[in-house]
Structure formats: C-alpha cells, structure tokens
Amino acid sequence: MKSLMLQSIFGPPATEKAPAPSGQALEELARNVDKSARRLLGRSLSIREVDAGSCNGCELEIHAIGNAIYDASRFGLHFSASPRHVDVLLVTGPVSRNMKVALERTWAATPGPKWVVAAGDCACNGCVFAGSYACVGRVSDVLPVDLHIPGCPPRPKDLLCGLLALLAA
C-alpha cells in the first residue's frame, strides 16, 4: 500500500483535465434560471441523485464522475445523502408510476432555490419506456426541469459538462 501511495503522491495524477461547460446546457439554463438564484447557489453545488425507475445505466455513469479520473468534487460538485441539504436534484429514469410519489416528496423536501436536472434519455423523453402503463414518461411531466442531459446513458463527460454549466450559468 505504501508504494501505491507514494506513486499517487509523486506520480502524475489520474485525474484528467476539466471539460468545458456544455454550451447547449448554458443556453437552456439562461432561459430557465434567473440571476438571483444563480448568485445564491454560489460556486459549489450539492446534489441529490434520484433514480425514478432507471435501468441503473445512468447511475453507473453518475458514479463514474466521482472516480479519480473525472473527480467531480474538484469542481465543488458533491453528492449528498439527504434532499434537505442539496441545491440540485439529479433525476434519472422514465418516472415509473411506483416512484412518482417518492420523487415528488424528495422535491418537496429540497429547500429552494433548487434546480432539477433530468439525466439520460429516459428522464428527458421516456426513451423505450414511453407509453408504458407503468411509467409517467418524462421528468418534466412531474417536476419543473431546468436542465436536460441526454444520452443512453449520458457519458460521464456529458454529465460533467452539463453540471459544470450549472456552476458557470
């Protein structure tokens, strides 16, 4: 373990250079979020991830942005265990009807000002689950969504670019 630690200290970092915030996301945010809210949220964001019926693909990639290579925490992006502590709800999945109430309650428990990010094709448009008896279909049908990050699942870099836009907006 010692040699690995020394390697980590003196060797080059595993973490890669920061990607630029997504231009498309910046535009969407400029439309949706007013300046005062942005000022209040400051330079770091606390995030609560809510799986609203995803296949787990999005969760795997959201996990990945926390690894040593993407290292989301260097930008001030933190995942929090409670919605009471967060600025952002990061929602995945086609909002299964069995998860709708839990999603709404999580939103209600989050203090304002707050942003909702719909991550992944399911959250954006229902993907292959659109029209199912068991799904609502889009997060924006349940909550006001400020930012969409498409992809099935979105790559970690796309997730980072989108979340960085929240900090830059």
Add this chain to the structure above:
Amino acid sequence: MSTEQTRQKQGLIQLLRANGQEQRAQRGAPRFRIDAAMWEELGGRLGKGLDLMGLWADAQDVHMALFAPDEKDFAIVSLAVEDGAFPSIGARHPAAIRLERAIQDLYGHGARGLPDGRPWLDHGAWPIRHPLNEKADAAQSGEEKDETQDYAFLPVEGEGVHEIPVGPVHAGIIEPGHFRFSCAGETVVRLEERLGYTHKGVERLMQGKPPAEAARIAARTCGDSTVAYSFAFARACEAALEVEVPPRAAWLRALMAELERLANHLGDTGAICNDAAFAFLHAHFGVLREDVLRAADTCFGHRLMMDCIVPGGVARDLDAEKGAHVLQLLLDSLDERLEKLVEIYDTTASLQDRVRNTGRLSPALAQGFAAGGYVGRASGRAFDARLSLPYPPYDSLAVKMHVMHKGDVNARVWVRIHEIRESIGLVRTIMHNMPQGDLTAELPGNTAQVREGVAVVEGFRGDVLAWLRLDEEGLVARCHLRDPSWFQWPLLEAVIYGNIVADFPLCNKSFNCSYSGHDL
C-alpha cells in the same frame, strides 16, 4: 420399489417425457405440458436436487423452468390455468413466492395456497390491474399514494424492538427499493424488502414488437447487465427461429460479456471496500473499472456496450488494429495493477475485520434457492451457466469455476477476484483465437407459425433467463426475462439476521442484487 421411488431415479427429461406432452414450438430446451398432480410433485422436489430456474405466466398457462444439476437436464413445464388459478409452488418452495406474487399482479392468475398474498410489483399506482392479461384489463384508480404506508409489513414483537424504514430513495447513488429493519439495539432481528419501485412494464412493452425492436427494450431491463440481457434475448430469438449465429459473432459476444463482467466485478469490489470505510481501494478499483469501460467504448462504440448484441449476431465488429491494441493495453495494465490491490485487500486488518464472518449465507439456503452467480458460488453452489448449460463460444473455451463454502462477504469478494482473473484470461484467449467471418445471420421475418425459444446466459451477477414466443408474423407475443436477483434478494433478508445495522451496506453490496432487472 414404489412408483415414487422409481420416479426419483428417473432423469428429469425422462420423467417429463413419460408424464407430459412435449410442445413442438419450443426450441432451446424442451417444454412439456403437464397436469396439476405432476406440477405439484415437481414443486415438492424443488430445492431437493431440483433447481427452480424461473416461474412465469402467459394468458393461458403458467410455466416453470427446471434444472436438474446431476444430469444437467434443463426443461420447462407448463400447466393450464383453470378457473383463473393454479396450485402454488410457493406453498412448497419459498423461492417461488415472490415470482407467484408477481404473476398474480401481472396476470391475475391466483396461486392457490400461496402463503403470502400481498401484492408485489403492483403498488396500486398503475391505471390498470393485471396489465399483461388482456382479458382481465380492469381499470383501477391508479391513485397516487405513499405505498410503503399501506403495505402490511410483517410484524416484529418484543421489548425494545424498533423499526428503521429505509428508502425507496436511498442515501447513495443507487436504485430505489424499501428496506424495513426491525432491530433490537444494534442487531437486526428482521429485514423485510419491498421492491417493485422501478417496474417499467418491460414485458408488455415488448409485446407486438419485432425482435430487433424488442431487443432494445431487453437491453434496457438492467443497465449493469445490458450485455447479458441482450445476449440472452438474442439467443432465445435465435433458438426460436432456428438460426445459428456466425462463429465470429459468438466470440465477439463472449468478449463483450467478459468485459462487462470485469467492469462490474472491479467496480463492486472497490465499492464493497468503500462500504467498509476503506476508500483507498475504492479509488484504485474505480480507475480500473473506468479503464475497462473506455476500452469497451473504443472497441464497440459504447461504454456499457448497449445494443451491441442484436438478434442474429452483433451490431459492431472489433476494429482489427485499434481494438486489439486497446485490449492488449488494458490486459497488460490490469495484470500489473490488480494483484497489488488484491494483496492490500487481503492484508489490511481493519478491512478484513469487517468482511470476515459478516453476512454469512449457508450453503443449504444457497442450494435451496438455487442462487446463481457469486452469491451461490461463495456458498458452495457450483453453477455457472457458461459451464452448466454451455453455449457458444463457451462450449469451446475452458472456463474455470471458483466455488467457496464460507458464504461470508469475504468469500463473495474472493469469488469475484477469481472471476476477474479468469475473465482477463478469457479476454486474452478470445482475442487470440477469434475466427474471422460474418457478424450476423439473417432472421426469417414471417415464419407462418408460432415459435418459442429459451436461453440462459451467465451475466456478472448470475444466470439470466430469457423465454419468448413469436407469433405467426414473427412478432413477440410474450417474452419473459428472469433476473438472477429473484433468487438472491430473499437470501439477503436471511443473511443480515443477527448482524448489526452498520454492516447492512456491506452485506448488500456484496450481493449487489438488481432492482431494475427484478422489477422489470
């Protein structure tokens, strides 16, 4: 010798040939129509030398997939549903209880004698009841309510016993489910799981779709096992249509399956260490997982290799130069880094103190529930679909199975470490021996007859079963996908008994059951 004893001596297929009618449409494994007496007799044998591999329904029948480990017989039996009911298997074999509750929710067929009649997947929020049974399509209120308030959790009584409700929204970045802990002090005296939150109606969505389209839904049933699901669904289609995929396609499928296994085992091993508060290994294993996903991305154009396996073959070839080069680099770097991490895992006292003897699953339970994957193999159940029900190209690859007996968190981690090593070797073998040739075989579109296929594929978590029926026009009439988690989730309840609450994340992660694959 009594008839009963004679029957016990017969092989499974032999017994079914003598007591049922073989169904001609079925390919991949024989399917027999049997009567209620035989159904109940088989139910009584489950867990005693006969494994339950799946239990599902369609509008008319209930079907049960069976595996006899001794003679490696695999077969499906079907029983007609009469007066809206069938004799419960769950009454004889607990592993079937949740499957029957799901059948009741989806089809409305009653399991006669089922000891637990509470709904399972239906939380009362769908606009219809029995969504898969067209005849019984009855509207229900679909009202929005807090389901966990209404569900009758099993009572626990005693002085000082308190409940801890957890979920469906969890603290970490994981899937939704509800856990109800009843504790006496720090010790868990009962855990009850409440699942179904991610039910998306996968099986109904697939109906009426051509196989190529249904395959995209199968691939999104369980994101961490997308390759395994696509593999199983494709093989079931090909069995039904009697199509043989070109050898290169089969080898590419195995390459993807092993990469998926590697990525998941590496990520989860790190995550288990993290749940024992040892973040160092989590960080290092996380980098290894990322390397595997990036190599998969370069080779197949998608980090999780979603939609890369299609009915008939594979959608993408491995780039001869770039792909082979990237894989070689990946294998070399894994070789160099993995063993150092394994040594740290094995020699860090504080970590070993958490994982040893924690969450022990007895071999009897693993055997009885026919638990697949590392959960079964860490508790002495020697089953791996790649070996037990071999399919191309694994029938020509030498896969080694690693079985342990202690059944604690540590054993499950070790089975995974062995499988990481094994998969690295398999990727190397596949790379060096992959035949050239076509990537897809053409699937006949309009078959003019009903066809059925079944396949079992070993995903990283365990065996995934896919059964489907294609109608005369070649569209999916019914498809059932059975996640390995069905037989692992109930065991987690048993495993946590007597452990402290703080060890639950550790036990849970060492099982890593799927929510989405189970809820469908």
